[in-house]
Amino acid sequence: MHSIAIIGAGPAGCYCAQALAKALPDARIDILDARPVPYGLIRYGVAPDHQGTKAVIRQFERLFERQGVQFFGDVTLGRDVTLEALREMYDAVVLATGLDQDRKLGVPGDDLPGVLGSGVVTRAWNDAPDSTPPQIGARVVVIGNGNVAVDLVRLLAKTDAECEGSDLTLTLPPVTRIDVVGRSPAEAAKFDPVMLKELGRLGAASIQVHGAEGEGKVIEALATLNGHAPEGARCAVHFHFGWVPEAIEGDTRVTAARFARGAERLSLPCDTVLTAIGFDGSRQEADVEGRIAPGLYTTGWARRGPRGTIPENRADAMQVAATIAADLGPGGKPRRDALAPLVPQAVGYAGWQRIDEAERAAAPEGRVRAKIRTRVAMLALAQRGE
């Protein structure tokens, strides 16, 4: 019998477990995560008002509930168990650790108070354990032309009533102006048209699009948005294209963001700059099929870099799982029987279910869940009844 350990219970790791469970029904599959709870970016990256997107969790619940996959939460690689030890215990180890560092702008002033990365902000809005609610003022510049930038705009521009059915529990600040600035021309923007169109339903935000020339679905979606002006709008959203960030200005806090487009300059007064220009972190060096070394693999963003949505990570995980299934030798390593004594504190799936139940029960009016916001409280809930 084969045994496989996957590091990271986010979408990449869970899809990999799913594909492995299908290809190797007899294999013992364990998923480890540094957080006490599973699902990674599905829980802490997907916007809290996109519950339909988060619903892929129902697939992953089945791994733990019916397919014998075991969850080891609150286990940190290198602290609680080393990679070398895991490779001794398992026939294959998969690093699905993602990328969670916000890429820096790399211009003067990018470390001023008031400059925040999208990862920090979306984790906080998703109540990631021990995150601090970000200080966001009334005038915000969002730098980036991808779907994460759209998530930031939409959530800042939504009214409380428009967040009904979400699991957003923080009260977001009353932003009056949002400038969304992209370095590339509108034609090359990475927005999904469907995400842009969603902004056209905002009931309290007007939208102006500047300089969106060219053709294609993104241009069409931007044209539809331009001039959106619901009665009583409290927030004005402006899109700008082709502007390269030059500097973030301010003494003790951001006061403006400056951009260049050829000889032209654009200075946008603001108190907050949110960057949504991608993620960094430790990428794994692997071959084209996802092998790092014999018995050691990688999948998801840790493998490919911070590109691609949930379905792309599914396809990637399925391919890496096929590689693993083809590579496996005779098997017979000691697997979780050896891991469990090393990590007696690990949160199991039953512990996560107690956290999940408590979060649903605590949902305020109009919300589907109120996430537990500290690791300590999560661990206390997880251990209750054990």
Add this chain to the structure above:
Amino acid sequence: MPTQVLYGTETGNAEMLAEDIAGHIGADVANLADFDPAAFEAGTLYLIVTSTYGDGDLPASAKPFAEKMAAQQPDLSGVRFAVFGMGDSEYPETFNFGGKRIEEMMTAAGAVMVGERVTHDASGPDMADDLALPWADALMALA
């Protein structure tokens, strides 16, 4: 009546549901990506589960099937089918367009739809299985 479950999926949600339905009624299940329209048989009831992806598009695994349907223009007279669509009401303009497209494609080829097209809303309170299994039971009772 012989029955087969087919699915079109992008994130795996429709695949999981199709497998659940197939297990529940004891039918075979196949991915639309691997299904050739020439294999449709008159006298068989096909239960087709499909999501919607992107801007009202078919999910990735249904796209090769749609291309084959367009290229082969099969005559599906005598073929009966039912559609269970999966959508997300966060995107109301294109809600469940995937299911609608499959219905249109099958009907245009001469197949006859049994019952109403049913839709699950990913942003709604219902679990897909809670809608889909009774739907499949009702179809089996008709068949």
